[in-house]
Amino acid sequence: MECIKGVIDSMVYDQLTIELHEFRIRILGRRECFWQYHLEQENYYYDIQAPSLEIDGQLVTVELDQIRAVGSPVNLSNGAKEYTFSGTFVADPQMSLQMVFRLHQDEPIIRFRYVLHSQGAHRMTKVSGEDAILYFATSLSKGQRIKEVQLSGFNEWVHSFSPFERPYDKREFTHEVHVMGPILAIEDDDHQFLLAYEHGSQVPDAFLAFNLSQNGTVRLQGVKGNYVTGQPLSSGFATVWMQTGAVRGTEASLAHAYRQFVLKHMAIQVESRQPYIFYNTWAFQERNKHWNHKPYLESMVQERILREIEVAHRMGVEVFVMDTGWYEKTGDWQVSLARFPDSLKCVKEALDTYGMKLGLWLGPTSVAISSELYDRYRDCAMSWHGKVRSPRAVWETEESQDMCLVSDYADALVERMITLSQTLGVKYFKWDAIGQYGCDSPLHQHGGDQHSQKERVDSYAFQIGLVLTKIVEKVTQQCPDVIVDFDVTEGQRAFGLAFLSVGKYFLINNGPYYHNYDLPVGLNDGNWNIFFYPGQARGWVCRYPLAFDRWIPSVLFLTHYLPDDPEESQWMNLASLMLGQNGIWGDLLSVSVDGVRRFGETLGKYKQIRADITEASPVRLGDVGGSPEIHEKISPMTRKGIVAIFSPVAGRYTYVTRSAVEPNYWHTEGVHITLDAESHARIDVHFDAPGAHIVMFGVS
Ligand SMILES: [Zn+2]
Incomplete structure (x- = not known):
């Protein structure tokens, strides 16, 4: 596998070139070549063409004059550097554009964005009524094969977002195809290059899309909501972040390089990438409701939580997450003193004793009617067709109002989260129930009375994922070791690359519901969840989206597995969660001592x-639920890692690792290992019954 490594050994920053060992970026500011990505050793390059946008009724393609580097490169805390160049429009010296690049010397993939500014009264317009903005274009005349990597299709079979790789034929260009992406992988003989954008929405509800046109050009265009009619440029217009980069090698080399970039250098704060073991109280809260006919919050009390912490510690949990019910009321987010009389003091002490982190559930859009925050931010309540939404009780607590995050209220949320982290020591927030759509009020920051209802709706939906990203950015600037997890367990959420630049996703609760399978809901206990019980089936649902791991590390998709007895179920759940989703969905006090x-x-x-x-790109063999289903995650550099083998029937299988392995290993009973001369392991497994086998290489 040969990735192009960029090493900054000399940099001619002020001459508009970021010079790297094997590739460089040249800034030209011209229409056909706004800037260029060049693999020097290969003499392989591609031009990124200029953006264009409609200003005061005219479509303007940006051409720049007087381009200069702005300041010195800025060192970012993930080891990457930020470079900024600025130029004035050839057509109008009152207008300027900044190009911002973030890149790391060990990464071929880079991030970039533009910020437009006007000193005069220029405005962005939509003469046709549609967004008129082109972010970039590039010629694919050399590109032979294109693959779209979709991330945000919602698959109701598993009730989860799942990736989909779709190849395109050049013939399809003649049909002016729109491709949502957000990643395009383009094969060009023995090189591969990638184009992507950081936003989020469910397929096929595109806000940006690539257009593949007949002349072999690919364009990234705004589809809807990218700006509002008449948006003044005097306050600046920043584009979404975009990504590109090239490698020599196969598509697998590109996927590996991209995966490394997402893991190490896409986010400035990298705490969200740490493979901690997470525990969440919700599974028992739901069981207690449906099986024991108790309130959801009955178990959310100090005495039980302290007992759970003891068990969680013995099981190896590192982040202990208290789901809904720890608070008195939403908005103010004060600890419920009825449930935790010392305001979580002894809970925190117990966690500290074991070196565990405290995580809390939070509904970012919920603010209780009687809260101090609602008093201050009444104008920021979500509304629809002129009516503020009716308040609703949030999980057996006081009635709450839904608040619009594309408003001043967002900063109040930032402040509360920072306070919670600083006073209670919260290191993880689970963000629940944030839909893509929600508000059409003319009083917020997504259009006013002069805009149509549709434009305000689209502007809100375009901005919501970016606002969430901004909120986490502000929180983690103050509290860099805080992880924010965005619940995307239902469709119509802003799922995509944007949020991955600051946090991670909470991917699956219990997977599909009865109604997804056309079954009458709640056949016996009124519960709408099917995959709620120990055994093989829940594992199939939860492992299905591990297909993300080819491009996006599985550590970014928290999914919880059940720790319940019996032993066979525990091995299957352990084998699954160690592939990177790392969550335990517990009823911890019921797990046996052996378990x-x-x-x-x-x-x-x-x-x-x-x-x-976490570093290793995945190797997968067999369908999820198939016989066998094999996952290899071994680092070729260290030869350490895991092989998990699942079977739905009794029988024997043999597998030879793709990677060489360390000679010290551990495995479950019923496994035989032989190493060949190149240190690849032959693994013979025997299943007495459906279940899983685990082999870990490099452990003592
Ligand atoms: Zn609003």
Whole structure:
């Protein structure tokens, strides 16, 4: 695998070139070549053409004059550097554009964005009624094969976002095809290059899209909501972040390079990329409701939480997440003193004793009617067709109002989260129930009375994912070790690359509901969840989206597995969660002593090699639920990692690892290992019954 490594050994920044060891970026500011990405050793390059947008009724393609580097490169805390260039429009010296690049010396993939500014009264317009903005274009005359990597299709079979790789034929260009992406992987003989944008919405509800046109040009265009009619340029217009980069090699080389970029250098704060073991209280809260006919919040009390912490510690949990119910009321987010009389003091002490982090559930759009925050931000309530939404009780707590985050209220949320982190020591927030659509009020920052209702709706929906990203950026600037997890367990959420630049996703609750499978809801206990019980089936649902791991590391898709007995179910859940989703969905106090020890010992071994597993690109063999289903996650550099083998039937299988392995290994019973001369492992497994086998290489 040969990735092009960029090493900044000399930099001619002021001459409009970012010079790297194997590639360089040249800034030209011209219409056909706004800037160029060039692999020097290869003499391989592509031009990024200029953006264009409609200003005061005229479509303007940006051409720049007087381009200069702005300041010195800025060192970012992930080791990347930020470079900024600025130029004035040839057509109008009152207008300027900044190009901002973020790149790391070890990465071929870079991020870039533009910021437009006007000193005069110029405005962005939509003469046709549609968005008129082209972010960039590039010629694919050399590109032979194009593949779209879709991330945000919602697959109701597993009730989860799942990736989809779709190849395009050049013939399809003649049909002016629109492709949502957000990633295009383009094969060009022995090179590969990538184009992507950071936004989020469910397929096919595109806000930006690539247009593949007949002359072999690919254009990234705004589709809807990218700006509002008459938006003044005097306050600046910043584009979404975009991504590009090239490697020599196969598509697998590109996927690997992209995966490394997402893991290490896409986010400025990298805490969200750490493979901690997470526990969340919700599974028992839901069981207690449906099985024991108790309120959801009955178990959210100090005495039980302290007992759960004891078990969680013995199982190897590192982030203990209290789901809904820890608070008195939404908005103010004060601890419920009825449930936790010392305001979580002894909970925090218990967690500190074991070196565990505190995580809390938060509904960012919910603000209780009697809260101090609602008093201050009444104008920021979500409304629809002129009516403020009716308040609703949030999980058995006081009635709350839905608040618009594309408003001044967003900064109040930032402040509350920082306070919670600083006063209670919260290191993880689970953000729940944030839909793509929600508000058409003319009083906020997504259009006013002069805009149509549709324009305000689209502007809100375009901005919501970017606002969420901005909120996390502000929180983590103050509290860099805080992780924010965005719940995308239902469709119509702003799922895409934008949020991954600051946080991670909470991917699956219990997967599909009865109604997804055309079954009458709640056949016996009134519960709408099917995949709520121990056994093989929930694992199939949860492992299905591991297909993301080819491009986006699985550590960014928190998914919880059940720790319940019996032993076979525990091995299957351990084998699954160690592939990177890393969550335990517990009813911890019901797990047997042996089961708790099994989790603790196995996760103890996992922790020795989890950095290697997280780094490793996945190798998969067999369908999820098939016989067998094999996952290999071994780092070719360290030869450490895991092989998990699942089977739905009794029988024997043999697998030879793709990667060489370390000679010290651990495995479940019923496995035989032989190493060949090149240190690849032949794994013979025997299943007495449906279940899973685990082999970990490089553990003591
Ligand atoms: Zn609003």
